[in-house]
Amino acid sequence: MVDDAPRRTVLIKLDVSSDREADLHHTKNQFLDCANQTSEWAWRYDDYCITSKNKAENALYNDLKEEHDLTANLVQKGIRRAIEAVDSGVDKLKKGEKTSQPVFESWSVVYDKRSATFNADHATLSTINGRVKTDYVLPPENEREDTPFGRYYENDEWDASHATLQYDEHSEEFYLHVTVKQPRGDNEERQEATSHGEGTENGVVLGVDLNVTGAFAVTSTGKFVGSADYLTHKRNEFEKRRGRLQQTGTRSAHLTIQRIGSKFSDWSLDWLHNCVNELLEEAERVGADSIIFENLKHIRENIANGSKFQQWAYAKFVELAEYKVEDRDLFVDFVSPAYTSQRCSCCGFTHEDNRDDKAFVCQQCGYEANADYNAAKNVAVRYCGYIHRGQKSRGGWAACQSALKSGTLNVNGDFNASA
Ligand SMILES: [Zn+2]
Structure with a gap:
């Protein structure tokens, strides 16, 4: 333009x-x-x-x-x-x-x-x-x-x-x-x-949930991006190989460790770039104005059992997303993460029994969904709640909608399937 x-x-x-x-x-x-x-x-x-x-x-x-x-x-x-x-x-x-x-x-x-x-x-x-x-x-x-x-x-x-x-x-x-x-x-x-922000009545947000197992990122529209299991598998392979070489202890083994180390970090960066691109394609496909993550501190806590490498991968993923949106009519923002995985995105009932690993079944309304997808919807809904209560979005909207599967959910929780 x-x-x-x-x-x-x-x-x-x-x-x-x-x-x-x-x-x-x-x-x-x-x-x-x-x-x-x-x-x-x-x-x-x-x-x-x-x-x-x-x-x-x-x-x-x-x-x-x-x-x-x-x-x-x-x-x-x-x-x-x-x-x-x-x-x-x-x-x-x-x-x-x-x-x-x-x-x-x-x-x-x-x-x-x-x-x-x-x-x-x-x-x-x-x-x-x-x-x-x-x-x-x-x-x-x-x-x-x-x-x-x-x-x-x-x-x-x-x-x-x-x-x-x-x-x-x-x-x-x-x-x-x-x-x-x-x-x-x-x-x-x-x-x-x-x-x-002035003049935009209504922003559309895409919520994202990041995970250490299953899909790497899941959106509020039900898009599954990358496999966290695959990333872990590749990392484990690399660690094993490095371990064997370390035991060998020779100078040439040491050089090989350096070589495969930098090869692996190139590979993982490239992999993360591709995942972010997929996420941006999804945002564009559904006409989102913003991509919402849980704040990073939580991502770190959530994967406290995960490795340093996983923590690095999530932080990098979010950083790349922030960087790549700068060329587009999109921004990245964050919500507080409390209970996004236990809350029912349908009725709001929050209970730890709602979630069993990847299965989410609401103990109150019976809503069943992939647990990460449910969490991603909560991320989007929570951000809309902020806007609804008058907090200024980075887009400065007056109102806000969550991008959901083949439709949108407005701040009042009304689902519009045709949108
Ligand atoms: Zn429910």
Whole structure:
């Protein structure tokens, strides 16, 4: 989609509390490092540079994410910033102008609505150390009307879409350069609404339950993604082989351990990528606006008996999902996990006897289902409950529906099979 919506930039001075300034500086350093590493990778020779953002992200994202404390979004923004610069460098070369590999030195970090909130009198910015709240330093209210802040930022017809954080070394002040846009056309309006929240009446959520046995992930629409048993089996095979080699103890055995170790971690990452893709396909198929997981702390507790490897796999799966939705009209959010496996998604009756391993039978209404599918529906229903009680969703919806098998369940629990 070509984005030709009218846009303006509004410069806002920030009041950053002194104990958080270092967090912003470190965030900038890491952000620029991601951009510089990307530039280094993409700028091969003057006649051969990589200008595909997808290629760059596939090649670099995992390592950069591992090496830095930045959120997935900021790592991705760093990669994109560099690729855009490489791309315009290549354009210059094509025109016969002189240029060289882009180097990022000036103080700036790129934020969008996933890594920042733009509020009436303050912003929150994602950093290497959680979010930082920064108040705006604004002109007096009676003079504001004639400033860009009054004309655009405070004007409902304009919508803050992204910003660049900058720092002025001389005055030692932080500034936010906020880009505001005027939504144009239905599609764009809808997209803006989805990411910002105003105007979207009704969001559709896809609930997901993650497991150590049976299917790796089960959705509230009854889609079973990947086999946790298969993943465990592959891991056990690898462990056994490593054990045998360790007993051998020779140098060549040691080298083989390293080789099969890195092969196995490549394989499992690839496997997780494919699972996330399947999940995203399902989300798209049912028209979901968001994917909801139980919060990670619970996933860790739930699989406390599972191995470190399983814990890693679940955390990675969720991280990849968060990362991959950034390109789409979708977001990832979390619910508190209490009793999702014991609660009946049909009548709400919660009892430990309802569940026996993979079989769920409600002791009150008799509803029978795969236990993980029932849990995934509870995840979706619970998220709708949050919205129903007035908690703001990341999509800012007024209401919300769970995506269920061949239909939707609205906040009142009415099932609509035709939806
Ligand atoms: Zn029931």
